[in-house]
Amino acid sequence: MTAQAQSISRKQTLGSSGLLSWIMTVDHKRIGILYLVSAFIFFIIGGLEALLMRIQLAKPDNTFLGADTYNQVFTMHGTTMIFLVVMPLAAGFGNYLVPLLIGARDMAFPKLNALSYWTYLFGGIFMYSSFVYGGAPNDGWFSYAPLTEKMYSPTHGMDFWVMGILLLGLATTIGSINFIVTIIQLRAPGMSLTKLPLFVWTTFVTSFLAVFSLPSLTTAILLLLLDRQLGAHFYNTAQGGSALLWQHLFWFFGHPEVYILILPAMGIVSMVIPVFSSKPLFGYAAIVFSTIAIGFLGFTVWAHHMFATGMPTVSLLFFSADSFLIGVPTGVKIFAWLGTMWRGKLRFMSPMLFAIGFVALFLIGGLDGIHLAVVPVDWQITDSYYVVAHIHYVLFGGAIFGIFSGIYFWFPKMTGRILNEALGKWHFWIMFIGMNLVFMPMHVLGLEGMPRRIYTYGPGRGWEIWNYVETIGAFLIATSILIFIVNFFITILKAPQNDPDPWDGFTLEWTTSSPPPDYNFAEIPSVRSRRPLWDNKHPDLADWKKEEA
């Protein structure tokens, strides 16, 4: 074999198919798919952990899980869903879509992109390996000090948590810088920032949030590591350390983190709703500015997680007022989505159903969240099941519904195959009903005085019936996810249709083949409006005429 032939055959193995080609890839689309698949596997693991918790809590004084196991399971459920599922799912969509949406051939730094993915994967596997090395982390996803100190958490669980989070934070930082540079540098000719598709905007803002908030988390966990491994006293209250230092450092990251989780889903929904309404997004500028506003405000509200820690009244009221303000840009978005659907021609296909589900459920998460910003009410409901209800309306009703909307929407682009519609509708309705059965009663339980993170409760407080209903709902959600998995395999085993534009889409990704070639676009498109493909299809109604007028 000549050297040349050798190099060609090597290129083919690395470049086209086979396991090795996926391991060696630096193609943004493959990295995006790797992110999505890995995160979905973690989603199943995190979901099984949720089921274990719901079985344990189905009846009072249950002994299905012991205290220690339950505490590991709830910690890993939260940590998994936030760091190993929702963030990487958004990163997966970002990787796959951002270059396609801005008319680029790849991300700015393809190798960094691969580094980011593999760091994430190993961070996740590393954290889970703690189960076989003496016990998983067990202090909750926000791991309050000084409970995390060695004297109270003597297993290696917290060390795995610290190192795992460090790796995941590194992956996110690398990925975020890559997104920022890609979006600034690689846009197609004519695609000014005012023409960016909404998902690109939310990825852009999310990346800044990650880059500016993660250092605070990194600091927090490194100090904890010094405490645990080298006997420092940052949080060790027995030696004069500060318990609240952790909380300030953690929530300065933790609150922007909430928007890191929800903004990409908002971006997805803002792409899906216009297509299935056959209308442009209503109030593009308002949505973009509200996204940026949420980004800024998100950095000023962290202490609303700490209302009960004994803060002075002035600080309480400052953080309360700021938290209320976030309601305004959030409201703007919801109205804009309604305005987009208003007098549209709505096609209720699976992506649209999940997007509508997002709007309906996210609204509830916004309205019950208002109660948590009201300081005296927060003193009652914080750290109760009410908060668990709220975060799940935002992160399950919001982020996960938005992500499923995106999966159904872009699956044909990624694979050339449309997911089965009937199964998609079953998935949606069972998940929608199950979701409300699990999380709506949690409001009642919180109001009825049930604290979060308890592995058991006694009978006679009126908590039994709601806990039982929630467990039924959890199994409904699990059923719906099973339906999705079946749908995935049925679809992927069929011959592809390779329809480049199955939904009558608006943006650049639908102008190239499904799945797109390695180089995305044979010719770099030039852009005149926010809906370039719409303009091609309807030259007389083209957006650029309005936008340039």
Add this chain to the structure above:
Amino acid sequence: MLRKLVVLAGATFLLSACQPSPSFLNPASSISGHVADLYNTILIMALVVFVLVEGALVLILIRDRHKEGDKLPHQLHGNTNLEIIWTVIPILLVIALFVMTVQTVNAIAAPSPKQGDLNLRVVGHRWWWEFDYTDLGIATANELHIPVGTPVQIALESVDVIHSFWVPQLSGKTDVVPNQHNTMWLESDQIGEFLGQCAEFCGTEHALMRFKVIVESQADFDAWVANQQKPAYQPQTEDEQAAYKELTGTCAACHSLDPSEIDTTKVGPNLAHLFSRSTFAGGSFDLNEENLRSWLKDTQSMKPGNDMEITIPQQQFDSIVEYLMKLK
């Protein structure tokens, strides 16, 4: 009118279970009363928004469904006036919410300490509550007695990790933070027993860190105090002597039999008047002979992870149980 209806519906809903609700929406103090009013007001505002927005959504979904042969809809890109309206209305709403928040924060703020207040220290331990009546020289655990209608000024301390003190019907939470002196206050206007529980995850047995507040008339409270101030029951028989020796010997490393010994470094609760309480082990089990026996046989199977790891010699077991049961 609407407000009354919603409150009524909410109350019926919450009270539908046969026992009285432990919720702050069933308040037993002016603090929780104010907060319940505020909660209900905001709930009504939220419900109005909910009905309007979800109603609009459903209307749109029904009316604007795509039908075969439909023409393209009007390509509307936005409407500045509308967008200003739906920015300004929420701003006005949140200003109203903020004003209500400030009013309620002021209404429930702790009154300045005065003569006649009851001063208490609540100490969080993993996983039980120590209640020190510093002025009265008594220490007890897991059951907090207070007189009705008297302001109670509470200092909160933790000997280990963060806990949170929460009796929904009397007041919201205040965290019990090690190395930090937090305070709160209570004043119940209703005689009764109110359930509380630690609300900040504090490790293995966080779920079994419960307590109750017993609000009683001044006379009942005084009688309770008088009893708690008495020394512990002195041993009479030989068996009791032996038990007493053990309890003031080995057990004294963690437990005190002196009701006036207020010592937060003790790992376990003061036992001087153990059987004046109705629960034990962080308010988790009814205090009776049967439970006490199984507890002393194997504390770890009843509450895994707790600090009490003991084996009581067989010949002393019965006498210790019997002596403990006399500590009323």
